[in-house]
């Protein structure tokens with residue numbers, strides 16, 4: 001009896017999680033600040049590996065160029081390209097794709113959000 005009650009209480013919580021599956025870090029919101037993202041891309045030197053339109057000095061050829069990134073269907077061929085998933089990828093690429101050559105760069109969640117916001121302006 002008690003157990004059934006507990007299950008009833010937990011049910012709405014579980015479905016709330018389910019609905020939030022794609023929102024990454026919900027408390028942050030996903031608006032982001034693309035201008036700050038652009039600066040952070042320089043600061044973290046993403047351009048040593050990637051060519052990234054609109055970012056000074058970002059002409060790397062180690063990794064895929066990020067032209068028109070918002071039009072891409074998948075991130076690293078693994079995740080559907082949504083802002084939340086992009087944030088997740090940027091925070092910890094090897095957690096998404098073990099063995100990937102993109103390292104964990106130690107971004108903070110708000111930094112990853114803003115970088116994702118910049119990348120989604122590339123259309």
Ligand code: HEC
Nearest residue numbers: 044045046049063064074075076077097100101102105115
């Ligand atoms: C040491 C090189 C390196 C650095 C530095 C690096 N990346 Fe990457 N990145 C990669 C590689 C390699 C891939 C391809 C990963 C894969 O498909 O497994 C990748 C993939 C990506 C993708 C997905 C591309 C696609 O075609 O789906 C994005 C977006 C991305 N990186 C953004 C960034 C950003 C933003 C930064 C800086 C915060 C950064 N990367 C720094 C190597 C790097």
